[in-house]
Amino acid sequence: MSERPVILLAAHGERGGAANNARLAGIVAAVGGLIPGADVGSVLVNVEGLTQKTLAACGDRRVVCLPLLFSDGFFYEKRLKPAFVGAGHELAPPLALWRSFAPFLADNLALRTISHAADPRVVLVAHGSKQTGRSAVCARQVAALMQGRYGRVEVGFLEEAPLASEVIAGTEAPWSAIGLFLGEGMHGGEDFDVLTATAPTAPVAAFTAGELPGLPGLIAAEARDRLRS
DSSP states (O other), rough: OSSOOEEEEEEEEOGGGGEEEEEEEEHHHHHHHHOOSSSSEEEETTTHHHHHHHHHHTTTSSSSEEESSSSSSHHIIIIIIIGGGTTTTOOOOOGGSSTTTTHHHHHHHHHHHHTTSSSOEEEEEEEOOOOHHHHHHHHHHHHHHTTTTTTTTTEEEEESBBBHHHHHHHHOOSEEEEEESSSSSIIIIIIIIHHHSSSSSSSSEEGGGOOOTTTHHHHHHHHHHHHHO
16 A cells, blocks of 8 residues: 555535635645645535545555535535445544534634624524435534634524524524635535525524634644544
């Protein structure tokens, strides 16, 4: 087996105005710069069969896959998990379930709201599903972990109740919005931007997980921990 491991960052893939996946490419490059002893690449889980082809191309090298996903639902269970059965192939939990993720969001929110006398109410915006499932469960788990730092953290969804637009409409100022989205396309850009721009009162802070400059460092730290294990 080759001594040089592969770090594979799995993401859904963009829709809308960012379909070239430029943000993912930037994250891959940044993580690669932080882990010079490994080859860092990406795989899109919305392309059926691509994960298996990518693993085959890695040959007998060790592969650690870090899913930049916000739930362990369909794409994790059906597109990633079945592919990671071979020796030397490791699949980590999705980003949202890493122990470091909720504190990472809380720290970034604190930096953006430090000038306010009171901690804001927080609305986590997640994708959700037409059939309630793991997307909602994982988003509420992140919210629960943030609850210790912020007295009121609520979750709103794009595709299931409670809808993010309704949660935001009922949230008193000051409030902040965090989008559980990686990319800057349809959901992480267009949908999230419309929600915050049309809110009855403007948020004191609004950002998505994918746009945070510290994200490559968080991913690199997780990768190093797994390479050492």
